[in-house]
Amino acid sequence: MNQLSKKQLVARLLQSFGKKMLSSRPVQEHETELVIDKADLPEVCRTLVQEKKGRLFTMVGNDERELSGHFALYYVFAFDQLQHLITVKTLLEEADPVFPSISAQIPAANWYEREVKDLLGLRALGHPDRRPLILHGDWPEDQYPLRKDFSAALPVSRQPDRGTSMQYSGRDVTEIPVGPIHAGIIEPGHFRFGAVGDTVLHLDAKLFYTHRGLEKSAEGLPLTKALFTAERICGVCALSHAVAFAQAVEAAAQLTPPPRALYLRSLFLELERLYNHIGDLGNLCAGFGFAVGVSHGSRLREQLQQLNEELAGHRYLRGVIQLGGLRLDVTPAELSRLLTVLEQVEADFDELMDIILSHDIALDRMATTGVLSLQQANDLEVVGVAARASGRAVDIRRSHPYAAYGQLDVPLVQYTQGDVLARFKVRAEEVKTSLQIIRQIVCQIPAGAIWAPVPEIQPYTRAMGWAESPRGEVCHWLMVGPEQTVFRYRIRSAAYSNWPAVPLTVPGNIVPDFPLINKSFELCYSCCDR
Amino acid sequence: MKSEQTTDIELALCTRIKQVLGSSLHIRHVDAGSCNGCDFEMMALCNPVYDIQRFGIDFVASPRHADMLLVTGGVTRHLEMALEKTYAAAAAPKMVVAVGSCACGGGVCGQTYANAGGVDKIVPVDVFVPGCPPRPSAILEGILLALDKLDGSRSAVR
Ligand code: SF4
Numbered sequence: 064m065n066q067l068s069k070k071q072l073v074a075r076l077l078q079s080f081g082k083k084m085l086s087s088r089p090v091q092e093h094e095t096e097l098v099i100d101k102a103d104l105p106e107v108c109r110t111l112v113q114e115k116k117g118r119l120f121t122m123v124g125n126d127e128r129e130l131s132g133h134f135a136l137y138y139v140f141a142f143d144q145l146q147h148l149i150t151v152k153t154l155l156e157e158a159d160p161v162f163p164s165i166s167a168q169i170p171a172a173n174w175y176e177r178e179v180k181d182l183l184g185l186r187a188l189g190h191p192d193r194r195p196l197i198l199h200g201d202w203p204e205d206q207y208p209l210r211k212d213f214s215a216a217l218p219v220s221r222q223p224d225r226g227t228s229m230q231y232s233g234r235d236v237t238e239i240p241v242g243p244i245h246a247g248i249i250e251p252g253h254f255r256f257g258a259v260g261d262t263v264l265h266l267d268a269k270l271f272y273t274h275r276g277l278e279k280s281a282e283g284l285p286l287t288k289a290l291f292t293a294e295r296i297c298g299v300c301a302l303s304h305a306v307a308f309a310q311a312v313e314a315a316a317q318l319t320p321p322p323r324a325l326y327l328r329s330l331f332l333e334l335e336r337l338y339n340h341i342g343d344l345g346n347l348c349a350g351f352g353f354a355v356g357v358s359h360g361s362r363l364r365e366q367l368q369q370l371n372e373e374l375a376g377h378r379y380l381r382g383v384i385q386l387g388g389l390r391l392d393v394t395p396a397e398l399s400r401l402l403t404v405l406e407q408v409e410a411d412f413d414e415l416m417d418i419i420l421s422h423d424i425a426l427d428r429m430a431t432t433g434v435l436s437l438q439q440a441n442d443l444e445v446v447g448v449a450a451r452a453s454g455r456a457v458d459i460r461r462s463h464p465y466a467a468y469g470q471l472d473v474p475l476v477q478y479t480q481g482d483v484l485a486r487f488k489v490r491a492e493e494v495k496t497s498l499q500i501i502r503q504i505v506c507q508i509p510a511g512a513i514w515a516p517v518p519e520i521q522p523y524t525r526a527m528g529w530a531e532s533p534r535g536e537v538c539h540w541l542m543v544g545p546e547q548t549v550f551r552y553r554i555r556s557a558a559y560s561n562w563p564a565v566p567l568t569v570p571g572n573i574v575p576d577f578p579l580i581n582k583s584f585e586l587c588y589s590c591c592d593r
Numbered sequence: 594m595k596s597e598q599t600t601d602i603e604l605a606l607c608t609r610i611k612q613v614l615g616s617s618l619h620i621r622h623v624d625a626g627s628c629n630g631c632d633f634e635m636m637a638l639c640n641p642v643y644d645i646q647r648f649g650i651d652f653v654a655s656p657r658h659a660d661m662l663l664v665t666g667g668v669t670r671h672l673e674m675a676l677e678k679t680y681a682a683a684a685a686p687k688m689v690v691a692v693g694s695c696a697c698g699g700g701v702c703g704q705t706y707a708n709a710g711g712v713d714k715i716v717p718v719d720v721f722v723p724g725c726p727p728r729p730s731a732i733l734e735g736i737l738l739a740l741d742k743l744d745g746s747r748s749a750v751r
Pocket residue numbers: 295298626627628629630631665666692693694695696700701724725726727
């Protein structure tokens with residue numbers, strides 16, 4: 064698509080808003096921002112999603128009182144066909160920090176709107192769920208950590224708990240509370256099942272136990288230092304987050320890293336996907352007590368993480384990325400060693416998939432379990448493996464190429480059943496496509512520099528970066544402050560987009576299927592909770 | 594795939610567990626707000642490469658069955674109570690190993706409105722294992738140091 068026709072298409076898309084559009088401007092290369100009155104939010108957003116087929120990419124609340132005297136909300140919509148993002152911005156008065164909720168029409172906005180209430184005190188009027196989300200029931204109702212005048216140094220008292228979990232009652236209904244500390248080595252969350260006998264009627268998931276306040280603690284940090292925060296949002300998505308953050312900074316600085324750096328980023332991103340997908344496939348077998356699958360999966364994962372350490376000095380690929388490129392290069396000898404290891408891994412992996420997918424009990428437990436329908440996936444803007452297993456074709460490596468993906472052939476893996484088995488198969492096939500992509504990279508990688516200096520960024524420039532992490536797309540929204548620091552940093556992970564979908568897939572299944580369903584989504588809690 | 598160093602630690606572990614606890618060591622993991630990196634390294638201890646179960650070490654479901662807690666993360670506000678309750682429920686000798694830089698002192702996140710900034714702010718800690726995340730072999734060594742400390746034959750390590 065050439066630039067001109069894209070410009071025209073974007074203009075045509077915005078035409079229908081007429082006078083509602085108070086102003087519009089291009090932000091970076093791939094984004095247009097329009098400012099509207101808050102009263103017009105529901106209609107403009109509904110038009111963008113339901114008529115223009117945009118998808119809600121992220122939503123950010125920002126305390127801009129020191130800049131403009133207002134709070135600001137940014138709803139970002141992705142238009143995959145156009146490779147373009149449209150941001151709808153609206154300003155809220157300090158004295159009247161409320162806005163009309165769009166969650167009833169766009170269910171995917173539900174969490175975002177609850178989040179800006181918790182962290183910034185911006186209230187969505189007419190929101191269907193008024194429970195707090197990020198901060199639990201014992202947090203005082205008038206303290207908003209992401210407001211600039213919130214002092215991080217003062218300890219915040221605990222209030223009597225407002226009790227934010229679902230209660231189940233009635234004859235024959237059993238309430239089963241689980242967590243936040245679980246029986247295995249897994250991350251913390253609280254799940255409450257309302258069950259009749261073995262069958263689940265309803266599931267309520269209370270998350271954000273690992274909320275560490277990373278977005279607040281990043282504020283004011285030099286950009287170079289905030290990269291360390293980005294790398295520690297999540298252990299197993301560390302590289303994806305680092306790349307997304309670096310891209311946001313580079314977009315703000317209007318810098319494109321050298322071609323070799325872009326290829327190396329894609330290489331490491333695929334290595335991250337590989338060790339995760341293979342480990343996750345093995346771990347999924349724990350959901351039906353199939354120890355052979357668990358052992359082989361974890362063995363192969365270990366082999367890949369040792370390869371990571373060999374290439375990058377870190378089993379989780381931390382310290383690889385730097386702003387403007389990479390910190391380390393890979394030698395031709397290392398590349399050929401990489402190919403040798405991957406060949407061994409692939410042979411073992413194929414054998415393992417044969418064992419699992421020809422096992423009747425495995426198939427029986429996975430098929431028709433935990434179904435996520437396409438409608439549900441679309442309504443909640445589900446991303447990643449879970450989306451592609453329900454027939455929703457989103458893969459940001461293809462739709463908004465970054466790193467070297469524009470030069471690589473990235474096949475779309477897609478199933479339509481939306482059950483555990485479909486999510487299993489999507490992962491299994493993506494292991495194969497990752498291997499193909501890595502081989503392409505090794506053939507095509509250009510010589511040259513791996514880093515370019517980042518030019519100075521004007522204060523209050525904002526930009527976004529994104530990546531397809533092993534769990535799906537992550538989006539980092541950044542506003543740079545004075546002297547190359549972070550003014551506001553909003554991290555939207557794949558887990559944040561997908562968690563609301565998990566409880567929908569459980570009713571009608573039996574309680575012992577929950578761990579299996581949960582493992583088939585394999586969502587990080589830390590990515591989501593921040 | 595095993596390094597020699599790991600093998601040494603493994604041998605020492607086996608002997609020490611027999612000396613100190615009789616036959617086996619049961620561990621309960623507590624994620625007190627980690628990024629999951631430390632948790633996955635702990636999980637790697639159970640893979641066929643490290644396979645700690647062959648020394649009589651196992652991760653158990655309930656703290657009531659556990660001799661030792663391995664705690665990851667800098668203790669978030671929302672998990673403070675869960676950590677306290679788990680600690681209270683653990684069986685004596687209640688050894689606590691803080692695994693990872695976050696658990697040792699808050700890590701990159703530090704102390705915020707939502708993060709205490711270290712496990713020892715909430716419960717007593719016997720051994721600190723730094724690293725982001727520490728390698729599986731370092732976690733093994735941390736476990737061994739805690740056992741040593743219990744025995745009193747080696748001095749405490751912070
Ligand atoms: S020490 Fe590092 S790996 Fe461990 S929880 Fe903290 S940030 Fe994650």
